Amino acid sequence: MPNTPADLAERVAAICTAHAHLEGPMLPILHAVQAEYGFIPEPALQIIAKANGVTRAEVHGTMSFYHDFREEPAGKTVIKICRAEACQAQGGNGLAEAAMAKLGVDWHGTTSNGAVTLEPVYCLGLCACGPAVIVDDTVVGAVDGAMLDAILTEAGA
Amino acid sequence: MKIYVPLDSAAKALGADRVADAVIAEAAKRGVDVELVRNGTRGMIWLEPLVEVVTDAGRIGFGPMLPSDVAALFDDLGAHPKALGLVDDLDWMKAQTRLTFQRCGVIDPLDLEDYAAHGGLVGLKQATEMSGADIVAQVTDSGLRGRGGAGFPTGIKWQTVHGAQAEQKYIVCNADEGDSGTFADRMIMEGDPFTLIEGMAIAGLAVGATKGYIYLRSEYPDAINIINRAIEIANVAGILGDDVLGSGRAFHLENRVGAGAYVCGEETSLLNSLEGKRGVVRAKPPLPALEGFLGRPTVVNNVISLATVPVIMEKGAAHYADFGLGRSKGTIPLQIAGNVKFGGLFETAFGLPLGEIVNTLAGGTRTGNPVKAVQVGGPLGAYFAPHQFDVPFGYEEFDGAGGLIGHAGLTVFDDTADMLGMARFAMEFCAVESCGKCTPCRIGAVRGVETIDRIAEGDADAIPLLTDLCDTMKDGSLCALGGFTPYPVMSALTLFPDDFAVGKKAAE
Numbered sequence: 262m263p264n265t266p267a268d269l270a271e272r273v274a275a276i277c278t279a280h281a282h283l284e285g286p287m288l289p290i291l292h293a294v295q296a297e298y299g300f301i302p303e304p305a306l307q308i309i310a311k312a313n314g315v316t317r318a319e320v321h322g323t324m325s326f327y328h329d330f331r332e333e334p335a336g337k338t339v340i341k342i343c344r345a346e347a348c349q350a351q352g353g354n355g356l357a358e359a360a361m362a363k364l365g366v367d368w369h370g371t372t373s374n375g376a377v378t379l380e381p382v383y384c385l386g387l388c389a390c391g392p393a394v395i396v397d398d399t400v401v402g403a404v405d406g407a408m409l410d411a412i413l414t415e416a417g418a
Numbered sequence: 419m420k421i422y423v424p425l426d427s428a429a430k431a432l433g434a435d436r437v438a439d440a441v442i443a444e445a446a447k448r449g450v451d452v453e454l455v456r457n458g459t460r461g462m463i464w465l466e467p468l469v470e471v472v473t474d475a476g477r478i479g480f481g482p483m484l485p486s487d488v489a490a491l492f493d494d495l496g497a498h499p500k501a502l503g504l505v506d507d508l509d510w511m512k513a514q515t516r517l518t519f520q521r522c523g524v525i526d527p528l529d530l531e532d533y534a535a536h537g538g539l540v541g542l543k544q545a546t547e548m549s550g551a552d553i554v555a556q557v558t559d560s561g562l563r564g565r566g567g568a569g570f571p572t573g574i575k576w577q578t579v580h581g582a583q584a585e586q587k588y589i590v591c592n593a594d595e596g597d598s599g600t601f602a603d604r605m606i607m608e609g610d611p612f613t614l615i616e617g618m619a620i621a622g623l624a625v626g627a628t629k630g631y632i633y634l635r636s637e638y639p640d641a642i643n644i645i646n647r648a649i650e651i652a653n654v655a656g657i658l659g660d661d662v663l664g665s666g667r668a669f670h671l672e673n674r675v676g677a678g679a680y681v682c683g684e685e686t687s688l689l690n691s692l693e694g695k696r697g698v699v700r701a702k703p704p705l706p707a708l709e710g711f712l713g714r715p716t717v718v719n720n721v722i723s724l725a726t727v728p729v730i731m732e733k734g735a736a737h738y739a740d741f742g743l744g745r746s747k748g749t750i751p752l753q754i755a756g757n758v759k760f761g762g763l764f765e766t767a768f769g770l771p772l773g774e775i776v777n778t779l780a781g782g783t784r785t786g787n788p789v790k791a792v793q794v795g796g797p798l799g800a801y802f803a804p805h806q807f808d809v810p811f812g813y814e815e816f817d818g819a820g821g822l823i824g825h826a827g828l829t830v831f832d833d834t835a836d837m838l839g840m841a842r843f844a845m846e847f848c849a850v851e852s853c854g855k856c857t858p859c860r861i862g863a864v865r866g867v868e869t870i871d872r873i874a875e876g877d878a879d880a881i882p883l884l885t886d887l888c889d890t891m892k893d894g895s896l897c898a899l900g901g902f903t904p905y906p907v908m909s910a911l912t913l914f915p916d917d918f919a920v921g922k923k924a925a926e
Contacts, residue, residue, distance in 0.1 A: 284629075284712060287694025288677055292636075313694075326696040326853075327677035329636055345598030345847075346793055346840070347829045350756035351784075383680055383797075383847065385637055386601035387431050388827065389463035389754060389761025398639040402431030 266304060272297065273305045277312035287313065287323055291330055300331035336371040336378035338416040341395045344381045347388035356392045356404060357381075363410075364418055376417040419445075419452045420472040421491070424523070426459035426608050427640040428601070432482065434467035440485035441469075448492055458609015460523035461763035462510055470505055471495060479505040510764065510779075515741060517733070517749050518726045519765045522609035528647055530655055533612045541731030542657070545620045546665035553624035554580050557727060559735035561747030565602075566592055566683075566720030567795060567824040567898075569813040572727075575717060578707035579625040582715035587627035589618050589669075590692065590711055590718045593634040593641075594676050594683040597796025599755040599827030603721035605763055607634070607641040610725075611648035612657075615671060617724035619662055620731060621717055622669040630669060631711070633688050635676040645673050680851040684897045685718040687853055698853045699897045720825070722751060743769035746812035754780045756793075756829035773807025776830060787832035791840075791913070795824025797847055798902035800909035801837070821905065837914040842870040844906040848899060859900025862891040866907065873918050881918065884911065 276293045280286040290313075294305050301324055310317040324330045342357045364372050364379055371378040387393035390402035396412055404412075423429075423438040438454060445452035462468060465481035471491060478495060479502040480487065490498050505511060516522075525532040533539070545553050558573025579587055591614065595603035607614060618630045634642055649671055652658045660668045674692060676682055682691045686700035689711050710716025726748070730738045739747045746768035752775060754761050759781030776782070776792055783789055791801040800821030802809070809819045816823045831840075845866030852859045866887055872880035888904035895901040911918055 283672075285674075285693040288674065288691065292675060292677070319695075322696050323694060326698075327679050329677035344843075346797060346843070347599045347755040347827075349840070349843070350829055350831045350835065382637060382678075383851070384596055384598045384600075385427075386595060386604035387428050388599045388601055388756065388829065389758070390428050390432055390466070391756075393431060395637070395639075400427045400431040400640070402428060 269302060269304055270308055273308040274312060277309060281312070287320070288327075291324055291327075295330060299334045303332070336375050338376060339378045339380060339397055340412065340416065341380040341382035341385075343383070343385050343387070343391065343393045345384040345388075347384070348391035348393055351391040353392035356394075356406075356409060359406060360409060360413070363413055372418050374417070377413065419450055420455065421452055422455045422457045422470040422472075422477065424459045424467060425456035425527070425640070425644075426466075426605060427638070428463050428605075429459050429466040429468070430640065432466045433484070436485045437467045437469060437483050437488060440488035441491070444488050444492060450492060455526050457525065458522045458527050459605060459762075460505060460511065461519070461605065462508070462760070463762040464760050465502065468505075476504045476506060478503065479508070510760070510762075514765050515749050515767055516765050517729045517738065517741075518613070518722060519606060519610070519751060519763065520729065521613065522606055525610065527609050527611055527644060528651060530612065530651060533610075537732055538612055538728070539616060539657070539663070541728035542616045542619055543663060544731050545623050546663050546667065548623075550580055550624045550626055553620060553731075556735045557624070557730060560730045560738040561735075561742070561745070562723060562726055562730060562738070563746070563813065564720055565722035565726070565750070565825065567597075567822065569823075572719060572723050575707055575719070576621065576625050578705065579627070579715045579717050582708055584715050586629065586714050587625055588711045588714060588716040589621045589625070589627045589630035589724075590689065590716055591618055591630065591632040591721055591724055592683060592685060592688055592718055593632050593638075593721050594688060595638075595721065595825065596635060596680040596683045597798070597825050597827055599793065599796055599829035600753050600825040601755075601827075602751040602753050602763055602825065604638050604641050606721060606725050607638070608644050611645050612652065613725045613728055614645075614721055615648060615652050615657065617727040618671060619657060619669045620727050621719065621724060623662065623665070623667055625715075625717055627715075627717065628668045628670060630671045631692060632671070632673045633676060633682070633692055634673055636678055642673065642675055649673060679853075680847075681853045681897075681899055684899065686897070688718065689716065696853070698855045701896060722825075741767035743767070743810055743812045743815070745814060750811065750823070750826050752779070752811070753825075753827040754830075755827055757783045757785055757832050758830045759784050768812045769810050771807060772802060772809050772811065773804070775811065775828060776807065780828075780830060783830060783832040785832050785834075787834065789830055790833045790835050791831045791837060791910075793829040793831070793840075793906060794827070795822045796827055797844060798822075798898055798905055799824045800905040801840070801913060802909070803913045820909065822902070837910040837917040838870065838874055838920060841907045841910040842867060842874075844903050844910075845870060848903040852899060856894070856896040856900060858891045858894035859896070859903075862887055862895075862900060863903065866891075866903070870907075874920060876920075878919075881911070
């Protein structure tokens with residue numbers, strides 16, 4: 262993908278225009294920018310601010326409030342492990358510890374080869390079939406050690 | 419041959435897509451003509467993927483299915499090792515009163531004809547012939563209360579918005595179901611999305627709102643996909659749009675995706691988020707009913723509250739209000755989660771004792787160990803111990819027992835649970851998710867983690883400090899995040915004092 266500053270400015274402005282008719286377009290715009298780039302590139306903030314008649318600080322304030330929006334690219338695969346109570350009752354803590362040990366990262370960390378970013382998530386609504394994990398957009402339930410190994414191997418960790 | 423394989427994300431998480439692929443492959447191999455329907459889940463998650471085959475006698479269930487079990491579906495069904503019998507005759511299904519979830523798992527979620535053939539759109543059709551005030555009266559008479567947890571009477575909220583004068587009013591559906599142990603919203607959005615859409619359209623007609631938003635959490639990618647497609651279908655079919663079912667009245671609906679902030683399940687921070695701001699809690703008053711989205715009168719209701727409106731319109735307020743206990747009228751979808759034998763969703767009239775839910779419906783723990791604690795109502799709900807199992811499931815009853823029913827999720831823990839660890843997690847979660855607006859929540863949660871760590875190290879003097887901190891958070895926080903985090907913390911401390919004496923024991 263050509264990624265010169267001019268390309269980025271043009272693309273982000275186009276995303277803003279496409280959402281201009283919405284009431285409260287900021288979250289849809291941020292989601293769309295992140296879908297395009299995998300994170301919110303810093304220069305995008307000023308462009309979004311200008312298009313929406315707010316300050317850059319306000320856009321930054323909104324972006325930084327939400328766990329979903331990244332300021333840096335994630336690994337190729339994002340694996341989120343549920344930390345919430347129902348998964349803890351089914352062995353979620355042990356699963357998370359095993360994942361961190363195998364990947365050699367803490368929460369929010371990315372493996373040195375850039376293959377996997379590990380994130381906590383607080384509930385995937387899979388509370389009757391935990392512990393639960395979401396690999397990019399694919400849900401996996403009743404995850405045990407062997408399944409975790411398979412997921413990590415497939416992700417190239 | 420007609421075969422149902424659920425598309426619900428719990429079923430998918432347990433391998434339903436691979437089973438569906440196996441059905442198609444096996445049918446092709448055998449040259450059998452198969453109609454494969456991807457339905458919602460029936461709610462028996464321990465049986466997922468639960469495959470159903472249509473026979474002359476009815477729908478026969480098979481589960482939990484592996485792809486390797488699929489081939490035998492094409493032979494003698496009665497001899498299949500995973501055969502469960504007629505799904506409607508299973509004890510779990512027969513014992514329920516399915517009103518809100520009457521179609522969930524039964525129909526193809528995106529087939530409008532199937533929806534209408536099972537009672538869908540009856541309520542909305544009636545509503546188009548009624549005045550707004552009459553619709554509000556029917557919902558008020560049903561006794562429906564906010565199923566998101568607050569339990570505020572839905573009809574009263576609607577009455578306030580109905581009475582407000584404004585150019586533009588809104589219906590906002592709170593689908594930011596972040597509470598651990600709850601999945602009823604997800605299940606109905608994936609399994610019967612038109613029910614929610616119909617409920618929102620009825621709400622729009624009732625209060626005079628022509629625009630609605632669903633605020634759906636980003637952690638539910640499957641539900642987002644299904645709701646988006648359902649809205650498109652409903653627009654084409656004239657259920658939504660400028661002329662709802664030919665009534666001449668408009669209702670437009672848009673789905674908005676959250677961004678991973680738990681606090682946005684609180685209605686005022688949800689509204690800020692929808693407006694594109696930080697999801698910070700607003701002080702009340704003004705009530706959202708009068709100054710909500712963009713400062714205009716807004717109904718903010720939970721998914722289940724809105725999805726229950728169609729059946730109230732269809733069967734009448736009295737029919738709904740006849741179920742239940744005291745001021746908790748109607749049915750409640752219990753979500754049975756955590757370490758249980760039989761986890762899933764069970765819709766029933768209010769009033770079942772907690773112990774019956776845990777020991778009979780859930781069948782005790784999956785590990786077979788004794789039950790130690792049950793957290794009711796999500797991460798802000800109190801823990802209950804087995805000696806409290808006679809409390810009947812109702813808003814006032816749980817309040818009286820020092821807890822809350824919240825969104826009716828129940829998370830069961832066996833005797834290996836470390837309740838000091840759970841109390842610490844409650845504080846840690848509050849610290850991670852605090853919106854930062856009020857001090858008791860923002861600072862209190864961080865101090866709470868530190869204080870519990872002191873207790874873990876054997877500092878008994880920190881226990882009264884923790885109690886005092888919880889009082890401050892409870893009395894001084896703006897919303898339920900800081901205000902209710904003391905519920906799990908204090909119930910863990912009070913009910914399981916031994917778990918808070920670990921350091922002392924180690925020192926002795």
